[in-house]
Amino acid sequence: MTLLNHLFFYEYEDFIFVHAGIDLSLDNPLNDTNSLLWIRDMSLKDYKDSVFSDKKIIHGHTPIEKNKILESFSNIQILNLDNGVYLEKRKLW
Secondary structure, three states, rough: OOOOHHHEEEEEEEEEOOOOOOOOOOOHHHOOHHHHOOOOOOHHHHOOOOOOOOOOOOOOOOOOOHHHHHHHHHOOOOOEOOOOOOOOOHHHH
């Protein structure tokens, strides 16, 4: 097994990069690999009340339209960058 087999999130300076997101309602959310891989929404209120409120969370997993990605740059606490490129029949861009 390599380190990459165990890398469910990456923390760099004031950013956390994660596939799906973080269940901020949990006491130890970075230990919940199910949420790191599958969660579909994160509460901004939970974010503001969490130990991660000084970090920006960058995630994907839930495809959104280009305009929503661009809008989220103005409120960059939680940024979804999934543009659904793998969805051939769904026009997100």
